[in-house]
Amino acid sequence: MRAKATRWAVLAGLMFLLGAGVCVAGTITGSQHDFTTKAWSGGRICVACHVTHKSDTSVTDAPLWSHANSTQTYTVYSSPTLNAGPMGQPSGLSKLCLSCHDGTVAIDSFGGNTGTTMISAVNNIGTSLADDHPIGFTYNTALATADGALFDPSTKSVTIGSGSQTKTGTITATLLYNGKMECSSCHDVHNTFTAGTSHLVKLPEAGSTICLACHNK
Ligand code: HEC
Ligand code: HEC
Ligand code: HEC
Ligand code: HEC
Secondary structure, eight states: OHHHHHHHHHHHHHHHHHHTTOOOTTSSTTSTTOOTTSGGGTTOSGGGTBOSSSOBOOSTTOSSBOBOOOOOOOBOOOOTTOSSOSOOSOOHHHHHHHHHHTSSSOTTOBTTOOOOOOOOGGGOOOSBOTTSOOOSSBOOHHHHHHHSSBOOTTTOEEEEEETTEEEEEEHHHHHOBTTBOOHHHHBOTTSSSOSSSSTTBSSOSGGGHHHHTTBOO
16 A cells, blocks of 8 residues: 555655656657747647648758748858868758747747747857858768868767667668768767756766767867
């Protein structure tokens, strides 16, 4: 009798924690991308980004996309030592992130509606990508050779995620999308394979593990 009551108390406690939006590693629930507590979400999570029918196919490779896209032309990263350059405009998957994170389109603009809630200043990376890690380019063996201090993405093995939710494979298999560097090379939008709860990063920031996964420094 008593043990049963305790179990219920523990369960109730857990549900309270989840309901309070505490970030649980390994799931989108409670992560920064869990929108259930926002008035505009109708208590749902996926809806701001995905829709099961009549989705927006205007961005290449977009997965059943629902969020209004940005029409920005971005200033791109450049440097004299960059081997991958010159950079072009961000490609498909990164454009999806920028549809909220460039700060020009409301978070709650989805499903054909125009919203009013903008991303917070701290998570607004702006419309200049010149001050951000380069994205949208092919990272292959040839680039690694040309650079001299990058691991060969087709052979270097990395483990992303943490706890019971990890995935091991080459850089190409775990961090690249169509062979390209994207926002999702470093971040897991669903918090499924992340190193912890902070910044949704796939590999730990501690000791710069995330940087040393690709850069042979
Ligand atoms: C904040 C936006 C956002 C939310 C919220 C979101 N997704 Fe996604 N999802 C994306 C993006 C962007 C991609 C493209 C691939 C990537 O970047 O990982 C994607 C890809 C996917 C894919 C295909 C690739 C894969 O990872 O298997 C599935 C399936 C998916 N999402 C399911 C869901 C479900 C189910 C939910 C709700 C529980 C959800 N997503 C919530 C942005 C989102
Ligand atoms: C090379 C890895 C890498 C890539 C690529 C990358 N990020 Fe990040 N991002 C990080 C790390 C690491 C942090 C943690 C804070 C820091 O170091 O600035 C971060 C932080 C953030 C934050 C939190 C706010 C902040 O500035 O701290 C947002 C939002 C973000 N990234 C979005 C994006 C978007 C959108 C893209 C694609 C346009 C992207 N990131 C590409 C590694 C990356
Ligand atoms: C529907 C809008 C939307 C899309 C699309 C979206 N995000 Fe976010 N993201 C948010 C919101 C909202 C927050 C947190 C609350 C805020 O800043 O307003 C956030 C927070 C983050 C953070 C900060 C996490 C932290 O710990 O501080 C990162 C990193 C991030 N997003 C990366 C991405 C990446 C990468 C993509 C694409 C794969 C993406 N987001 C797509 C809306 C979005
Ligand atoms: C998924 C692989 C990957 C990860 C993770 C990654 N990088 Fe990179 N980074 C690259 C590639 C590929 C380039 C392009 C190099 C080139 O073309 O010279 C690059 C470019 C850069 C550049 C610009 C180099 C130049 O010559 O202008 C810097 C600086 C940099 N990365 C730092 C970092 C830091 C710091 C981190 C960790 C927060 C990080 N990178 C994480 C793959 C990665």
